[in-house]
Amino acid sequence: MGSVVRESARYVCSQSRHVKIVGEGISRVVAGLTEEELRKLSSPASFDADLHFVDTSSKAAEALTVQYLLVVDALNFCFWPDPELEYAQLSLGIKRALQQDPGVLHASRLAVAQGADVRALLGWKRDLPQQEERARLLREVGQGLLRHFDGAAANLVAAAGGSAMSLVELLAAHFPGFRDHAIYKGRQVFFYKRAQIFVGDVYGALQGEGLGAFHDIHELTMFADYRVPVVLRVMGILRFSAELDSKIGAGQELPPGGEEELEIRAATISAVEDLKEALSNSGRCQAAGAAVPITIQLDWFLWEVGEREREAHPPAHHTLTIYY
Known part of the structure:
Protein backbone atom coordinates (compact mmCIF):
# COMPACT_ATOMS: atom_id res chain seq x y z
CA MET A 1 0.00 0.00 0.00
CA GLY A 2 2.87 2.38 0.71
CA SER A 3 4.20 1.97 -2.81
CA VAL A 4 0.82 2.66 -4.40
CA VAL A 5 0.47 5.82 -2.30
CA ARG A 6 3.92 7.00 -3.35
CA GLU A 7 3.19 6.22 -7.00
CA SER A 8 -0.13 8.07 -6.79
CA ALA A 9 1.53 11.10 -5.24
CA ARG A 10 4.28 11.21 -7.88
CA TYR A 11 1.74 10.94 -10.66
CA VAL A 12 -0.37 13.79 -9.30
CA CYS A 13 2.74 15.93 -8.77
CA SER A 14 3.82 15.33 -12.36
CA GLN A 15 0.51 16.78 -13.55
CA SER A 16 -0.02 19.42 -10.85
CA ARG A 17 -1.00 22.98 -11.80
CA HIS A 18 -1.63 24.39 -8.33
CA VAL A 19 1.09 23.03 -6.01
CA LYS A 20 4.85 22.69 -6.54
CA ILE A 21 7.68 21.21 -4.47
CA VAL A 22 10.65 23.56 -4.00
CA GLY A 23 13.95 21.68 -3.84
CA GLU A 24 15.86 24.65 -2.44
CA GLY A 25 13.46 24.76 0.48
CA ILE A 26 14.20 21.13 1.31
CA SER A 27 17.95 21.84 1.30
CA ARG A 28 17.49 24.77 3.68
CA VAL A 29 15.43 22.72 6.11
CA VAL A 30 17.94 19.86 6.15
CA ALA A 31 20.79 22.29 6.82
CA GLY A 32 18.84 24.02 9.60
CA LEU A 33 17.88 20.99 11.71
CA THR A 34 19.70 20.87 15.05
CA GLU A 35 21.55 17.79 16.30
CA GLU A 36 18.92 17.41 19.04
CA GLU A 37 16.14 17.42 16.44
CA LEU A 38 17.99 14.90 14.30
CA ARG A 39 18.42 12.51 17.23
CA LYS A 40 14.77 12.83 18.26
CA LEU A 41 13.55 12.26 14.73
CA SER A 42 14.83 8.71 14.47
CA ASP A 73 -8.22 6.91 13.99
CA ALA A 74 -11.72 5.99 12.87
CA LEU A 75 -12.79 9.47 14.07
CA ASN A 76 -9.62 11.37 13.17
CA PHE A 77 -10.90 13.77 10.52
CA CYS A 78 -12.38 17.17 9.82
CA PHE A 79 -12.03 19.25 12.98
CA TRP A 80 -11.99 22.68 11.37
CA PRO A 81 -15.78 23.32 11.18
CA ASP A 82 -15.64 23.74 14.98
CA PRO A 83 -12.94 26.36 15.69
CA GLU A 84 -12.39 25.02 19.23
CA LEU A 85 -12.04 21.38 18.21
CA GLU A 86 -8.57 19.95 17.60
CA TYR A 87 -7.04 16.50 17.50
CA ALA A 88 -6.15 16.79 21.20
CA GLN A 89 -9.82 17.00 22.13
CA LEU A 90 -10.39 13.73 20.26
CA SER A 91 -7.44 11.74 21.62
CA LEU A 92 -7.61 13.05 25.18
CA GLY A 93 -11.40 12.88 25.34
CA ILE A 94 -11.48 9.21 24.35
CA LYS A 95 -8.58 8.55 26.75
CA ARG A 96 -10.61 10.02 29.63
CA ALA A 97 -13.70 8.04 28.63
CA LEU A 98 -11.68 4.81 28.57
CA GLN A 99 -10.08 5.48 31.95
CA GLN A 100 -13.52 6.11 33.45
CA ASP A 101 -15.12 3.06 31.81
CA PRO A 102 -12.76 0.32 30.51
CA GLY A 103 -15.63 -1.23 28.53
CA VAL A 104 -16.58 1.93 26.63
CA LEU A 105 -14.70 0.81 23.48
CA HIS A 106 -15.98 -2.76 23.43
CA ALA A 107 -16.90 -3.69 19.87
CA SER A 108 -20.49 -4.52 20.86
CA ARG A 109 -20.96 -0.94 22.07
CA LEU A 110 -19.23 0.58 19.07
CA ALA A 111 -21.48 -1.48 16.78
CA VAL A 112 -24.60 0.39 17.96
CA ALA A 113 -23.07 3.86 18.49
CA GLN A 114 -25.19 6.92 17.77
CA GLY A 115 -24.22 10.56 17.43
CA ALA A 116 -24.72 11.26 21.12
CA ASP A 117 -22.34 8.40 21.95
CA VAL A 118 -19.60 9.96 19.84
CA ARG A 119 -20.10 13.28 21.60
CA ALA A 120 -19.98 11.52 25.00
CA LEU A 121 -16.74 9.76 24.05
CA LEU A 122 -15.05 13.11 23.46
CA GLY A 123 -16.83 14.83 26.34
CA TRP A 124 -17.93 17.52 23.87
CA LYS A 125 -20.84 19.70 24.98
CA ARG A 126 -22.30 20.34 21.53
CA ASP A 127 -22.73 18.50 18.27
CA LEU A 128 -19.52 17.54 16.51
CA PRO A 129 -18.81 18.23 12.85
CA GLN A 130 -20.21 15.31 10.82
CA GLN A 131 -21.40 13.74 14.04
CA GLU A 132 -23.73 11.19 12.46
CA GLU A 133 -21.08 10.19 9.93
CA ARG A 134 -18.63 9.67 12.78
CA ALA A 135 -21.21 7.47 14.50
CA ARG A 136 -21.67 5.46 11.31
CA LEU A 137 -17.92 4.89 11.10
CA LEU A 138 -17.81 3.76 14.73
CA ARG A 139 -20.60 1.27 13.99
CA GLU A 140 -18.63 0.07 10.97
CA VAL A 141 -15.57 -0.52 13.15
CA GLY A 142 -17.53 -2.31 15.86
CA GLN A 143 -19.42 -4.51 13.42
CA GLY A 144 -16.29 -5.29 11.40
CA LEU A 145 -14.33 -6.26 14.51
CA LEU A 146 -17.15 -8.51 15.72
CA ARG A 147 -17.60 -10.14 12.32
CA HIS A 148 -13.96 -10.77 11.44
CA PHE A 149 -11.71 -10.35 14.52
CA ASP A 150 -13.67 -11.57 17.55
CA GLY A 151 -14.29 -7.96 18.54
CA ALA A 152 -10.64 -7.08 19.12
CA ALA A 153 -8.45 -4.63 17.22
CA ALA A 154 -5.49 -6.57 18.63
CA ASN A 155 -6.61 -9.56 16.57
CA LEU A 156 -6.77 -7.34 13.49
CA VAL A 157 -3.18 -6.24 14.08
CA ALA A 158 -2.02 -9.80 14.80
CA ALA A 159 -3.61 -11.00 11.55
CA ALA A 160 -1.18 -8.78 9.63
CA GLY A 161 1.71 -10.98 10.74
CA GLY A 162 4.06 -8.12 11.59
CA SER A 163 3.57 -6.35 8.25
CA ALA A 164 2.56 -2.70 8.23
CA MET A 165 1.45 -2.97 4.61
CA SER A 166 -0.67 -6.04 5.28
CA LEU A 167 -2.37 -4.20 8.14
CA VAL A 168 -3.22 -1.27 5.86
CA GLU A 169 -4.68 -3.79 3.37
CA LEU A 170 -6.74 -5.48 6.09
CA LEU A 171 -8.15 -2.14 7.22
CA ALA A 172 -9.14 -1.21 3.68
CA ALA A 173 -10.62 -4.64 3.05
CA HIS A 174 -12.80 -4.86 6.16
CA PHE A 175 -13.58 -1.22 6.99
CA PRO A 176 -14.77 0.80 3.98
CA GLY A 177 -14.37 4.12 5.80
CA PHE A 178 -10.60 3.68 5.60
CA ARG A 179 -10.57 3.40 1.78
CA ASP A 180 -9.07 6.80 1.08
CA HIS A 181 -8.80 7.14 -2.68
CA ALA A 182 -10.04 9.42 -5.47
CA ILE A 183 -9.95 10.02 -9.22
CA TYR A 184 -7.43 12.56 -10.52
CA LYS A 185 -7.57 13.41 -14.24
CA GLY A 186 -9.18 10.06 -14.98
CA ARG A 187 -6.76 7.95 -12.91
CA GLN A 188 -7.44 6.37 -9.54
CA VAL A 189 -5.08 7.62 -6.85
CA PHE A 190 -4.61 6.38 -3.29
CA PHE A 191 -3.76 8.12 -0.02
CA TYR A 192 -4.93 5.84 2.85
CA LYS A 193 -4.23 8.50 5.45
CA ARG A 194 -6.22 7.10 8.38
CA ALA A 195 -5.31 3.48 7.62
CA GLN A 196 -1.63 4.32 7.60
CA ILE A 197 -1.81 6.53 10.66
CA PHE A 198 -3.39 3.71 12.66
CA VAL A 199 -0.42 1.48 11.82
CA GLY A 200 1.98 4.30 12.68
CA ASP A 201 0.18 4.94 15.96
CA VAL A 202 0.40 1.27 16.96
CA TYR A 203 4.10 1.28 16.13
CA GLY A 204 4.73 4.52 18.02
CA ALA A 205 2.59 3.78 21.07
CA LEU A 206 4.12 0.33 21.54
CA GLN A 207 7.64 1.54 20.69
CA GLY A 208 7.99 -0.92 17.83
CA GLU A 209 7.56 -3.93 20.13
CA GLY A 210 4.91 -6.61 20.62
CA LEU A 211 1.92 -5.85 18.41
CA GLY A 212 3.80 -2.73 17.29
CA ALA A 213 6.68 -4.67 15.72
CA PHE A 214 6.40 -4.23 11.93
CA HIS A 215 9.26 -5.40 9.74
CA ASP A 216 8.23 -3.03 6.94
CA ILE A 217 7.26 0.08 8.92
CA HIS A 218 9.54 2.11 6.63
CA GLU A 219 7.08 1.48 3.78
CA LEU A 220 4.45 3.80 5.26
CA THR A 221 4.22 7.29 3.76
CA MET A 222 3.41 10.44 5.67
CA PHE A 223 -0.26 10.95 6.52
CA ALA A 224 -1.67 13.46 4.04
CA ASP A 225 -3.75 15.91 6.06
CA TYR A 226 -4.35 19.65 6.45
CA ARG A 227 -1.72 20.64 9.04
CA VAL A 228 1.54 19.41 7.50
CA PRO A 229 1.04 21.24 4.17
CA VAL A 230 0.95 24.52 6.10
CA VAL A 231 4.23 23.66 7.81
CA LEU A 232 5.86 22.78 4.48
CA ARG A 233 4.66 26.07 2.97
CA VAL A 234 6.09 28.08 5.87
CA MET A 235 9.35 26.16 5.52
CA GLY A 236 9.50 27.05 1.83
CA ILE A 237 9.14 23.44 0.65
CA LEU A 238 5.70 23.80 -0.96
CA ARG A 239 4.53 26.65 -3.19
CA PHE A 240 0.87 27.21 -4.05
CA SER A 241 -0.49 29.06 -7.06
CA ALA A 242 -1.76 32.59 -6.41
CA GLU A 243 -5.31 31.40 -7.10
CA LEU A 244 -5.11 28.55 -4.59
CA ASP A 245 -3.39 30.74 -2.02
CA SER A 246 -6.18 33.29 -2.35
CA LYS A 247 -8.90 30.67 -1.88
CA ILE A 248 -7.30 29.28 1.26
CA GLY A 249 -6.66 32.73 2.69
CA ALA A 250 -10.32 33.62 2.18
CA GLY A 251 -11.47 30.44 3.94
CA GLN A 252 -13.06 29.07 0.79
CA GLU A 253 -13.74 25.32 0.96
CA LEU A 254 -11.95 23.11 -1.54
CA PRO A 255 -14.20 20.30 -2.77
CA PRO A 256 -13.07 16.79 -1.79
CA GLY A 257 -11.54 15.01 -4.76
CA GLY A 258 -10.98 18.27 -6.63
CA GLU A 259 -7.71 18.96 -8.41
CA GLU A 260 -6.50 21.50 -5.86
CA GLU A 261 -7.21 19.33 -2.83
CA LEU A 262 -5.61 16.24 -4.34
CA GLU A 263 -2.56 18.20 -5.47
CA ILE A 264 -2.03 19.54 -1.95
CA ARG A 265 -2.16 16.03 -0.49
CA ALA A 266 0.04 14.48 -3.18
CA ALA A 267 2.69 17.19 -3.00
CA THR A 268 2.80 16.84 0.78
CA ILE A 269 3.49 13.10 0.49
CA SER A 270 6.17 13.52 -2.17
CA ALA A 271 7.80 16.48 -0.40
CA VAL A 272 8.25 14.49 2.80
CA GLU A 273 9.74 11.62 0.78
CA ASP A 274 12.13 14.10 -0.81
CA LEU A 275 12.98 15.51 2.61
CA LYS A 276 13.81 12.02 3.91
CA GLU A 277 16.03 11.34 0.90
CA ALA A 278 17.82 14.67 1.31
CA LEU A 279 18.43 13.93 4.98
CA SER A 280 19.90 10.56 4.07
CA ASN A 281 22.16 12.01 1.39
CA SER A 282 23.36 14.86 3.59
CA GLY A 283 25.02 12.60 6.15
CA ARG A 284 23.81 14.92 8.92
CA CYS A 285 21.93 12.17 10.80
CA GLN A 286 24.96 9.93 10.83
CA ALA A 287 27.16 12.82 12.00
CA ALA A 288 24.75 13.46 14.87
CA GLY A 289 24.86 9.80 15.89
CA ALA A 290 21.29 9.21 14.71
CA ALA A 291 19.64 6.95 12.18
CA VAL A 292 17.92 8.44 9.15
CA PRO A 293 14.27 8.79 10.24
CA ILE A 294 11.56 6.76 8.59
CA THR A 295 8.83 8.74 6.87
CA ILE A 296 6.29 8.56 9.68
CA GLN A 297 8.80 10.01 12.13
CA LEU A 298 9.21 13.00 9.85
CA ASP A 299 5.42 13.30 9.77
CA TRP A 300 5.24 13.34 13.57
CA PHE A 301 7.92 16.03 13.71
CA LEU A 302 6.23 18.24 11.10
CA TRP A 303 2.78 17.78 12.63
CA GLU A 304 4.07 18.75 16.06
CA VAL A 305 5.61 21.91 14.56
CA GLY A 306 2.23 22.69 13.02
CA GLU A 307 0.39 22.15 16.29
CA ARG A 308 2.86 24.25 18.24
CA GLU A 309 2.82 27.12 15.75
CA ARG A 310 -0.78 26.96 14.52
CA GLU A 311 -1.70 30.37 15.94
CA ALA A 312 1.17 32.02 14.06
CA HIS A 313 0.89 30.00 10.84
CA PRO A 314 -1.32 30.91 7.88
CA PRO A 315 -4.62 29.02 7.61
CA ALA A 316 -4.87 25.47 6.37
CA HIS A 317 -7.08 24.45 3.48
CA HIS A 318 -10.64 23.43 4.32
CA THR A 319 -12.21 20.34 2.78
CA LEU A 320 -15.28 18.56 4.14
CA THR A 321 -14.13 14.95 4.10
CA ILE A 322 -13.97 11.81 6.24
CA TYR A 323 -10.41 11.03 5.18
CA TYR A 324 -8.49 13.64 7.23
Whole structure:
Protein backbone atom coordinates (compact mmCIF):
# COMPACT_ATOMS: atom_id res chain seq x y z
CA MET A 1 0.00 0.00 0.00
CA GLY A 2 2.87 2.38 0.71
CA SER A 3 4.20 1.97 -2.81
CA VAL A 4 0.82 2.66 -4.40
CA VAL A 5 0.47 5.82 -2.30
CA ARG A 6 3.92 7.00 -3.35
CA GLU A 7 3.19 6.22 -7.00
CA SER A 8 -0.13 8.07 -6.79
CA ALA A 9 1.53 11.10 -5.24
CA ARG A 10 4.28 11.21 -7.88
CA TYR A 11 1.74 10.94 -10.66
CA VAL A 12 -0.37 13.79 -9.30
CA CYS A 13 2.74 15.93 -8.77
CA SER A 14 3.82 15.33 -12.36
CA GLN A 15 0.51 16.78 -13.55
CA SER A 16 -0.02 19.42 -10.85
CA ARG A 17 -1.00 22.98 -11.80
CA HIS A 18 -1.63 24.39 -8.33
CA VAL A 19 1.09 23.03 -6.01
CA LYS A 20 4.85 22.69 -6.54
CA ILE A 21 7.68 21.21 -4.47
CA VAL A 22 10.65 23.56 -4.00
CA GLY A 23 13.95 21.68 -3.84
CA GLU A 24 15.86 24.65 -2.44
CA GLY A 25 13.46 24.76 0.48
CA ILE A 26 14.20 21.13 1.31
CA SER A 27 17.95 21.84 1.30
CA ARG A 28 17.49 24.77 3.68
CA VAL A 29 15.43 22.72 6.11
CA VAL A 30 17.94 19.86 6.15
CA ALA A 31 20.79 22.29 6.82
CA GLY A 32 18.84 24.02 9.60
CA LEU A 33 17.88 20.99 11.71
CA THR A 34 19.70 20.87 15.05
CA GLU A 35 21.55 17.79 16.30
CA GLU A 36 18.92 17.41 19.04
CA GLU A 37 16.14 17.42 16.44
CA LEU A 38 17.99 14.90 14.30
CA ARG A 39 18.42 12.51 17.23
CA LYS A 40 14.77 12.83 18.26
CA LEU A 41 13.55 12.26 14.73
CA SER A 42 14.83 8.71 14.47
CA SER A 43 13.36 7.38 17.72
CA PRO A 44 9.97 5.66 18.17
CA ALA A 45 9.80 7.82 21.29
CA SER A 46 8.99 10.76 19.02
CA PHE A 47 5.37 9.51 19.13
CA ASP A 48 3.42 11.78 21.52
CA ALA A 49 2.36 9.35 24.26
CA ASP A 50 0.99 12.18 26.44
CA LEU A 51 -1.80 12.81 23.92
CA HIS A 52 -2.93 9.18 23.95
CA PHE A 53 -3.93 6.26 26.10
CA VAL A 54 -0.86 4.00 26.18
CA ASP A 55 -0.50 1.02 28.51
CA THR A 56 1.99 -1.75 27.85
CA SER A 57 1.97 -3.32 31.32
CA SER A 58 0.35 -6.55 30.09
CA LYS A 59 -0.98 -8.18 26.92
CA ALA A 60 -4.51 -7.15 27.90
CA ALA A 61 -3.39 -3.54 28.40
CA GLU A 62 -1.57 -3.59 25.07
CA ALA A 63 -4.73 -4.89 23.40
CA LEU A 64 -6.78 -2.11 25.00
CA THR A 65 -4.25 0.45 23.72
CA VAL A 66 -4.68 -0.90 20.18
CA GLN A 67 -8.50 -0.82 20.53
CA TYR A 68 -8.25 2.81 21.64
CA LEU A 69 -6.03 3.75 18.70
CA LEU A 70 -8.39 2.20 16.16
CA VAL A 71 -11.31 4.18 17.56
CA VAL A 72 -9.31 7.40 17.60
CA ASP A 73 -8.22 6.91 13.99
CA ALA A 74 -11.72 5.99 12.87
CA LEU A 75 -12.79 9.47 14.07
CA ASN A 76 -9.62 11.37 13.17
CA PHE A 77 -10.90 13.77 10.52
CA CYS A 78 -12.38 17.17 9.82
CA PHE A 79 -12.03 19.25 12.98
CA TRP A 80 -11.99 22.68 11.37
CA PRO A 81 -15.78 23.32 11.18
CA ASP A 82 -15.64 23.74 14.98
CA PRO A 83 -12.94 26.36 15.69
CA GLU A 84 -12.39 25.02 19.23
CA LEU A 85 -12.04 21.38 18.21
CA GLU A 86 -8.57 19.95 17.60
CA TYR A 87 -7.04 16.50 17.50
CA ALA A 88 -6.15 16.79 21.20
CA GLN A 89 -9.82 17.00 22.13
CA LEU A 90 -10.39 13.73 20.26
CA SER A 91 -7.44 11.74 21.62
CA LEU A 92 -7.61 13.05 25.18
CA GLY A 93 -11.40 12.88 25.34
CA ILE A 94 -11.48 9.21 24.35
CA LYS A 95 -8.58 8.55 26.75
CA ARG A 96 -10.61 10.02 29.63
CA ALA A 97 -13.70 8.04 28.63
CA LEU A 98 -11.68 4.81 28.57
CA GLN A 99 -10.08 5.48 31.95
CA GLN A 100 -13.52 6.11 33.45
CA ASP A 101 -15.12 3.06 31.81
CA PRO A 102 -12.76 0.32 30.51
CA GLY A 103 -15.63 -1.23 28.53
CA VAL A 104 -16.58 1.93 26.63
CA LEU A 105 -14.70 0.81 23.48
CA HIS A 106 -15.98 -2.76 23.43
CA ALA A 107 -16.90 -3.69 19.87
CA SER A 108 -20.49 -4.52 20.86
CA ARG A 109 -20.96 -0.94 22.07
CA LEU A 110 -19.23 0.58 19.07
CA ALA A 111 -21.48 -1.48 16.78
CA VAL A 112 -24.60 0.39 17.96
CA ALA A 113 -23.07 3.86 18.49
CA GLN A 114 -25.19 6.92 17.77
CA GLY A 115 -24.22 10.56 17.43
CA ALA A 116 -24.72 11.26 21.12
CA ASP A 117 -22.34 8.40 21.95
CA VAL A 118 -19.60 9.96 19.84
CA ARG A 119 -20.10 13.28 21.60
CA ALA A 120 -19.98 11.52 25.00
CA LEU A 121 -16.74 9.76 24.05
CA LEU A 122 -15.05 13.11 23.46
CA GLY A 123 -16.83 14.83 26.34
CA TRP A 124 -17.93 17.52 23.87
CA LYS A 125 -20.84 19.70 24.98
CA ARG A 126 -22.30 20.34 21.53
CA ASP A 127 -22.73 18.50 18.27
CA LEU A 128 -19.52 17.54 16.51
CA PRO A 129 -18.81 18.23 12.85
CA GLN A 130 -20.21 15.31 10.82
CA GLN A 131 -21.40 13.74 14.04
CA GLU A 132 -23.73 11.19 12.46
CA GLU A 133 -21.08 10.19 9.93
CA ARG A 134 -18.63 9.67 12.78
CA ALA A 135 -21.21 7.47 14.50
CA ARG A 136 -21.67 5.46 11.31
CA LEU A 137 -17.92 4.89 11.10
CA LEU A 138 -17.81 3.76 14.73
CA ARG A 139 -20.60 1.27 13.99
CA GLU A 140 -18.63 0.07 10.97
CA VAL A 141 -15.57 -0.52 13.15
CA GLY A 142 -17.53 -2.31 15.86
CA GLN A 143 -19.42 -4.51 13.42
CA GLY A 144 -16.29 -5.29 11.40
CA LEU A 145 -14.33 -6.26 14.51
CA LEU A 146 -17.15 -8.51 15.72
CA ARG A 147 -17.60 -10.14 12.32
CA HIS A 148 -13.96 -10.77 11.44
CA PHE A 149 -11.71 -10.35 14.52
CA ASP A 150 -13.67 -11.57 17.55
CA GLY A 151 -14.29 -7.96 18.54
CA ALA A 152 -10.64 -7.08 19.12
CA ALA A 153 -8.45 -4.63 17.22
CA ALA A 154 -5.49 -6.57 18.63
CA ASN A 155 -6.61 -9.56 16.57
CA LEU A 156 -6.77 -7.34 13.49
CA VAL A 157 -3.18 -6.24 14.08
CA ALA A 158 -2.02 -9.80 14.80
CA ALA A 159 -3.61 -11.00 11.55
CA ALA A 160 -1.18 -8.78 9.63
CA GLY A 161 1.71 -10.98 10.74
CA GLY A 162 4.06 -8.12 11.59
CA SER A 163 3.57 -6.35 8.25
CA ALA A 164 2.56 -2.70 8.23
CA MET A 165 1.45 -2.97 4.61
CA SER A 166 -0.67 -6.04 5.28
CA LEU A 167 -2.37 -4.20 8.14
CA VAL A 168 -3.22 -1.27 5.86
CA GLU A 169 -4.68 -3.79 3.37
CA LEU A 170 -6.74 -5.48 6.09
CA LEU A 171 -8.15 -2.14 7.22
CA ALA A 172 -9.14 -1.21 3.68
CA ALA A 173 -10.62 -4.64 3.05
CA HIS A 174 -12.80 -4.86 6.16
CA PHE A 175 -13.58 -1.22 6.99
CA PRO A 176 -14.77 0.80 3.98
CA GLY A 177 -14.37 4.12 5.80
CA PHE A 178 -10.60 3.68 5.60
CA ARG A 179 -10.57 3.40 1.78
CA ASP A 180 -9.07 6.80 1.08
CA HIS A 181 -8.80 7.14 -2.68
CA ALA A 182 -10.04 9.42 -5.47
CA ILE A 183 -9.95 10.02 -9.22
CA TYR A 184 -7.43 12.56 -10.52
CA LYS A 185 -7.57 13.41 -14.24
CA GLY A 186 -9.18 10.06 -14.98
CA ARG A 187 -6.76 7.95 -12.91
CA GLN A 188 -7.44 6.37 -9.54
CA VAL A 189 -5.08 7.62 -6.85
CA PHE A 190 -4.61 6.38 -3.29
CA PHE A 191 -3.76 8.12 -0.02
CA TYR A 192 -4.93 5.84 2.85
CA LYS A 193 -4.23 8.50 5.45
CA ARG A 194 -6.22 7.10 8.38
CA ALA A 195 -5.31 3.48 7.62
CA GLN A 196 -1.63 4.32 7.60
CA ILE A 197 -1.81 6.53 10.66
CA PHE A 198 -3.39 3.71 12.66
CA VAL A 199 -0.42 1.48 11.82
CA GLY A 200 1.98 4.30 12.68
CA ASP A 201 0.18 4.94 15.96
CA VAL A 202 0.40 1.27 16.96
CA TYR A 203 4.10 1.28 16.13
CA GLY A 204 4.73 4.52 18.02
CA ALA A 205 2.59 3.78 21.07
CA LEU A 206 4.12 0.33 21.54
CA GLN A 207 7.64 1.54 20.69
CA GLY A 208 7.99 -0.92 17.83
CA GLU A 209 7.56 -3.93 20.13
CA GLY A 210 4.91 -6.61 20.62
CA LEU A 211 1.92 -5.85 18.41
CA GLY A 212 3.80 -2.73 17.29
CA ALA A 213 6.68 -4.67 15.72
CA PHE A 214 6.40 -4.23 11.93
CA HIS A 215 9.26 -5.40 9.74
CA ASP A 216 8.23 -3.03 6.94
CA ILE A 217 7.26 0.08 8.92
CA HIS A 218 9.54 2.11 6.63
CA GLU A 219 7.08 1.48 3.78
CA LEU A 220 4.45 3.80 5.26
CA THR A 221 4.22 7.29 3.76
CA MET A 222 3.41 10.44 5.67
CA PHE A 223 -0.26 10.95 6.52
CA ALA A 224 -1.67 13.46 4.04
CA ASP A 225 -3.75 15.91 6.06
CA TYR A 226 -4.35 19.65 6.45
CA ARG A 227 -1.72 20.64 9.04
CA VAL A 228 1.54 19.41 7.50
CA PRO A 229 1.04 21.24 4.17
CA VAL A 230 0.95 24.52 6.10
CA VAL A 231 4.23 23.66 7.81
CA LEU A 232 5.86 22.78 4.48
CA ARG A 233 4.66 26.07 2.97
CA VAL A 234 6.09 28.08 5.87
CA MET A 235 9.35 26.16 5.52
CA GLY A 236 9.50 27.05 1.83
CA ILE A 237 9.14 23.44 0.65
CA LEU A 238 5.70 23.80 -0.96
CA ARG A 239 4.53 26.65 -3.19
CA PHE A 240 0.87 27.21 -4.05
CA SER A 241 -0.49 29.06 -7.06
CA ALA A 242 -1.76 32.59 -6.41
CA GLU A 243 -5.31 31.40 -7.10
CA LEU A 244 -5.11 28.55 -4.59
CA ASP A 245 -3.39 30.74 -2.02
CA SER A 246 -6.18 33.29 -2.35
CA LYS A 247 -8.90 30.67 -1.88
CA ILE A 248 -7.30 29.28 1.26
CA GLY A 249 -6.66 32.73 2.69
CA ALA A 250 -10.32 33.62 2.18
CA GLY A 251 -11.47 30.44 3.94
CA GLN A 252 -13.06 29.07 0.79
CA GLU A 253 -13.74 25.32 0.96
CA LEU A 254 -11.95 23.11 -1.54
CA PRO A 255 -14.20 20.30 -2.77
CA PRO A 256 -13.07 16.79 -1.79
CA GLY A 257 -11.54 15.01 -4.76
CA GLY A 258 -10.98 18.27 -6.63
CA GLU A 259 -7.71 18.96 -8.41
CA GLU A 260 -6.50 21.50 -5.86
CA GLU A 261 -7.21 19.33 -2.83
CA LEU A 262 -5.61 16.24 -4.34
CA GLU A 263 -2.56 18.20 -5.47
CA ILE A 264 -2.03 19.54 -1.95
CA ARG A 265 -2.16 16.03 -0.49
CA ALA A 266 0.04 14.48 -3.18
CA ALA A 267 2.69 17.19 -3.00
CA THR A 268 2.80 16.84 0.78
CA ILE A 269 3.49 13.10 0.49
CA SER A 270 6.17 13.52 -2.17
CA ALA A 271 7.80 16.48 -0.40
CA VAL A 272 8.25 14.49 2.80
CA GLU A 273 9.74 11.62 0.78
CA ASP A 274 12.13 14.10 -0.81
CA LEU A 275 12.98 15.51 2.61
CA LYS A 276 13.81 12.02 3.91
CA GLU A 277 16.03 11.34 0.90
CA ALA A 278 17.82 14.67 1.31
CA LEU A 279 18.43 13.93 4.98
CA SER A 280 19.90 10.56 4.07
CA ASN A 281 22.16 12.01 1.39
CA SER A 282 23.36 14.86 3.59
CA GLY A 283 25.02 12.60 6.15
CA ARG A 284 23.81 14.92 8.92
CA CYS A 285 21.93 12.17 10.80
CA GLN A 286 24.96 9.93 10.83
CA ALA A 287 27.16 12.82 12.00
CA ALA A 288 24.75 13.46 14.87
CA GLY A 289 24.86 9.80 15.89
CA ALA A 290 21.29 9.21 14.71
CA ALA A 291 19.64 6.95 12.18
CA VAL A 292 17.92 8.44 9.15
CA PRO A 293 14.27 8.79 10.24
CA ILE A 294 11.56 6.76 8.59
CA THR A 295 8.83 8.74 6.87
CA ILE A 296 6.29 8.56 9.68
CA GLN A 297 8.80 10.01 12.13
CA LEU A 298 9.21 13.00 9.85
CA ASP A 299 5.42 13.30 9.77
CA TRP A 300 5.24 13.34 13.57
CA PHE A 301 7.92 16.03 13.71
CA LEU A 302 6.23 18.24 11.10
CA TRP A 303 2.78 17.78 12.63
CA GLU A 304 4.07 18.75 16.06
CA VAL A 305 5.61 21.91 14.56
CA GLY A 306 2.23 22.69 13.02
CA GLU A 307 0.39 22.15 16.29
CA ARG A 308 2.86 24.25 18.24
CA GLU A 309 2.82 27.12 15.75
CA ARG A 310 -0.78 26.96 14.52
CA GLU A 311 -1.70 30.37 15.94
CA ALA A 312 1.17 32.02 14.06
CA HIS A 313 0.89 30.00 10.84
CA PRO A 314 -1.32 30.91 7.88
CA PRO A 315 -4.62 29.02 7.61
CA ALA A 316 -4.87 25.47 6.37
CA HIS A 317 -7.08 24.45 3.48
CA HIS A 318 -10.64 23.43 4.32
CA THR A 319 -12.21 20.34 2.78
CA LEU A 320 -15.28 18.56 4.14
CA THR A 321 -14.13 14.95 4.10
CA ILE A 322 -13.97 11.81 6.24
CA TYR A 323 -10.41 11.03 5.18
CA TYR A 324 -8.49 13.64 7.23
